Amino acid sequence: MPPEAIQMSCTHKTSRYNYQLLTIVVMDQFGRCQPVQYSLIESNSDWHMAKCMDHFKRANKHWRFVRKVIVDKDLQVVDITRKKLPEARAxxxxxxxxxxxxxxIRDRKKMVPTKKTP
Incomplete structure (x- = not known):
């Protein structure tokens, strides 16, 4: 089954060496998920993430069928995804x-001055 969606998630500084673990999980058309790639990277810089995406494409011949890529809070991955998987929506x-x-919302509440009543 070709994957329809992939989820990319990267842990941050979980070891004393500060390496990050990138996990790529695929979901098929029936909603079944399975991890397909684990990459230990120095940082989630553009270069490292692009190399991981290239590796994913080499290892998965059906990568062209990916239509959705779910990413964590790192918006630079969205840009890399658009370049490496142009048919997919991030x-x-x-x-x-x-x-x-x-x-x-919490930060805005801290910033709003409170009115003092006389």
Whole structure:
């Protein structure tokens, strides 16, 4: 089955060497998911992420069928995805989006001056 969607997630500094673990999980048309790639990278810079995407494409002959790529909060991955998988649509992870909204609302409340009543 060719993958219809992939999810890319990168851990941040989980070891004493500060390497990051990039995990790519694919979902087929029936909603079944399975991890297909684990990459240990120095950083999630554009170059490293592009190399990981190139490796994914070499290892998966059906990469052209990918229509959605779900990424975590790192927006630079969206740009790389658009270049490496032009047919796919990049989406932000639902949980990361909710977390961002909560943090934004919390930070705004801190910034709004309160009115003092006489």
């Amino acid at each position: 989406l932000l992870c639902h949980f990361q989006l909710i977390k961002w909204l909560h943090n934004t």
